[in-house]
Amino acid sequence: MDVIYTIWLRSIKRYLRSRSRIVGSLGMPLFLLVFLGFGLNSVVVIPNTGEDYVVFLAPGIVSMGVLFTSIFAGLQIIWDRQFGFLKETLVAPVSRTEIMLGQTFGGATTAIFQGTLILILSFLIGLKFPGILGLLIAAGFMILVGIAFTALGISIASRIEDMNGFQLIMSFLIFPIFGLSGAMFPITGLPPAFRSLTMYDPLTYGVEGIRYGLTGSSQIDPLVCLVVLSAFSVAMIMAGAFLFRKTRI
Amino acid sequence: MKAVTVESLTKRFGDFTAVDNISFEIDEGEIFGLLGPNGAGKSTTISILATMADATSGKALVNGHHIAGDEDGVRKSIGIVFQDQSLDEELTAWENMDFHGRLYRIHGDTRRERTEELLELVGLDDRKDELVKTFSGGMRRRLEIARGLLHRPKVLFLDEPTLGLDPQTRNYLWEYIENLNMEFGISVIITTHYMDEADRLCDRVGIIDKGRIVALDTPENLKKSIGGDLITVKSDDYEGKLADINQPWIESIESYDGFFNIGLSGAEEHLTQIIEALAKTRITISSVSIRKPSLEDVFLYYTGKSIRDAEADSKERMRMMHFARRH
Numbered sequence: 149m150d151v152i153y154t155i156w157l158r159s160i161k162r163y164l165r166s167r168s169r170i171v172g173s174l175g176m177p178l179f180l181l182v183f184l185g186f187g188l189n190s191v192v193v194i195p196n197t198g199e200d201y202v203v204f205l206a207p208g209i210v211s212m213g214v215l216f217t218s219i220f221a222g223l224q225i226i227w228d229r230q231f232g233f234l235k236e237t238l239v240a241p242v243s244r245t246e247i248m249l250g251q252t253f254g255g256a257t258t259a260i261f262q263g264t265l266i267l268i269l270s271f272l273i274g275l276k277f278p279g280i281l282g283l284l285i286a287a288g289f290m291i292l293v294g295i296a297f298t299a300l301g302i303s304i305a306s307r308i309e310d311m312n313g314f315q316l317i318m319s320f321l322i323f324p325i326f327g328l329s330g331a332m333f334p335i336t337g338l339p340p341a342f343r344s345l346t347m348y349d350p351l352t353y354g355v356e357g358i359r360y361g362l363t364g365s366s367q368i369d370p371l372v373c374l375v376v377l378s379a380f381s382v383a384m385i386m387a388g389a390f391l392f393r394k395t396r397i
Numbered sequence: 398m399k400a401v402t403v404e405s406l407t408k409r410f411g412d413f414t415a416v417d418n419i420s421f422e423i424d425e426g427e428i429f430g431l432l433g434p435n436g437a438g439k440s441t442t443i444s445i446l447a448t449m450a451d452a453t454s455g456k457a458l459v460n461g462h463h464i465a466g467d468e469d470g471v472r473k474s475i476g477i478v479f480q481d482q483s484l485d486e487e488l489t490a491w492e493n494m495d496f497h498g499r500l501y502r503i504h505g506d507t508r509r510e511r512t513e514e515l516l517e518l519v520g521l522d523d524r525k526d527e528l529v530k531t532f533s534g535g536m537r538r539r540l541e542i543a544r545g546l547l548h549r550p551k552v553l554f555l556d557e558p559t560l561g562l563d564p565q566t567r568n569y570l571w572e573y574i575e576n577l578n579m580e581f582g583i584s585v586i587i588t589t590h591y592m593d594e595a596d597r598l599c600d601r602v603g604i605i606d607k608g609r610i611v612a613l614d615t616p617e618n619l620k621k622s623i624g625g626d627l628i629t630v631k632s633d634d635y636e637g638k639l640a641d642i643n644q645p646w647i648e649s650i651e652s653y654d655g656f657f658n659i660g661l662s663g664a665e666e667h668l669t670q671i672i673e674a675l676a677k678t679r680i681t682i683s684s685v686s687i688r689k690p691s692l693e694d695v696f697l698y699y700t701g702k703s704i705r706d707a708e709a710d711s712k713e714r715m716r717m718m719h720f721a722r723r724h
């Protein structure tokens with residue numbers, strides 16, 4: 149526990165210290181919320197509920213914040229390797245699994261923090277307060293998304309040696325995960341072939357779960373979301389722990 | 398029990414053999430120096446012993462623990478200062494220490510006391526709350542050394558710990574390392590390019606070249622092995638003529654680029670004879686000097702490279718002959 153806490157604490161300290169990065173990474177979500185949300189409000193009609201597009205979009209943008217922050221927190225290991233700090237943790241008499249879990253929880257915590265900031269922005273823009281229970285449900289899904297994707301970031305970071313592969317990860321992993329997830333559009337309106345593709349995207353279940361918590365309606369049963377996302381988180385933690393154990397400096 | 402036992406350790410990177418079947422032992426409480434030119438395999442050896450890399454073959458024990466199989470036992474026993482920086486620059490000096498202390502499960506007050514004490518030792522107590530990214534190279538190095546000592550390891554690996562430190566700090570550190578070694582019986586393995594450092598600190602020194610140990614003994618014995626005295630003759634045209642200076646009291650002759658060393662005992666008595674012998678062989682002398690061999694000479698003798706041009710190609714190296722026994 150000590151070790152997990154130690155690694156977690158480091159992540160939190162580094163995150164809180166990078167004020168400009170926190171503010172900087174709020175720019176994009178804010179931009180999307182305001183311009184897409186209000187810009188497309190009159191054009192897009194959400195089936196069944198008929199709610200405003202900006203209300204529909206907000207949970208998606210919250211998920212985006214959590215997704216990006218958590219994957220980057222996992223990829224932090226690549227930087228640690230490059231700047232030599234990874235050696236300090238790997239040479240210590242602690243199990244790799246503990247290090248990996250510490251990094252995962254640290255990354256998830258910062259991701260949830262980032263998601264919460266976006267959520268607050270969303271409330272300012274027009275999202276209605278969903279009540280304590282709704283908020284708790286959304287928070288639960290944010291935690292799962294944070295854990296799963298930090299662990300995914302760690303898995304990737306354990307396999308690649310330097311930042312050369314970074315652009316590749318962005319283009320072929322992070323953007324597709326986000327784009328396919330139904331964060332920006334209702335999946336029920338999609339052609340069947342495309343819709344089944346979104347069903348393979350684990351983030352879809354996170355977005356829908358968070359959306360259920362925040363707006364009270366979703367296109368996938370929240371229980372299904374919970375089960376799928378939990379299973380995915382467990383799988384990612386196991387993959388991350390396995391790959392990180394084999395990582396070398 | 399030995400602090401470190403290395404048996405036929407080999408490390409290959411593809412076709413290249415970085416560490417070539419080396420064996421040695423380090424006693425408990427010993428300060429052991431690993432000297433060698435760049436690329437000799439010092440850091441590779443240390444990272445294998447510290448469980449940071451796998452050996453291709455061979456085995457090693459550190460503080461009684463197998464490096465392959467009981468990694469945790471090894472890791473608990475060792476402290477290490479890597480050749481390359483391994484600090485978190487976004488944390489303060491204190492936080493880097495604290496992180497380390499917590500990882501090694503040193504509890505509350507002990508952790509704080511030791512951190513305080515060590516930061517003071519390396520002269521960083523007044524900067525302890527500043528971010529490491531604002532530190533100079535020397536300050537970072539000092540912090541890393543303090544950190545490596547925090548958990549009072551049984552065996553301490555120092556890979557060029559004093560590189561880039563000013564003479565004063567180096568002296569401080571030597572004293573501290575000696576104290577640790579005496580008070581707590583910590584065994585130390587140190588690699589360095591400063592021969593005076595190795596000479597002063599090390600009980601024994603291993604010289605490693607191209608992955609092999611070419612000499613291993615106390616600094617005293619190593620110096621003796623190349624002759625009690627050393628006469629350095631600077632000359633441009635000695636090539637092919639050295640074999641003619643055949644005198645029974647000469648123990649070794651080693652030639653380098655533009656000069657050669659004659660190893661012998663009682664150089665003062667033989668000086669006239671040397672000059673005569675040189676004159677007879679028509680070697681032009683630009684200068685002659687007599688001195689006791691230093692570890693630098695030993696290094697030169699065994700690797701053919703002075704520590705300064707250790708990186709340079711070894712083609713200028715030309716061993717004509719030597720009469721001395723090698724270890």
Ligand SMILES: Nc1ncnc2c1ncn2[C@@H]1O[C@H](COP(=O)(O)OP(=O)(O)OP(=O)(O)O)[C@@H](O)[C@H]1O
Pocket residue numbers: 410415433434435436437438439440441442480
């Ligand atoms: N990961 C690696 N892949 C390939 N070759 C390597 C690797 N690590 C080290 N080597 C090679 O192994 C040899 C020994 O390297 P090592 O770092 O052990 O030398 P060293 O004695 O510590 O040198 P220096 O005094 O410069 O620190 C070098 O030729 C180096 O290029």
Ligand SMILES: [Mg+2]
Pocket residue numbers: 439440441480556
């Ligand atoms: Mg080295």
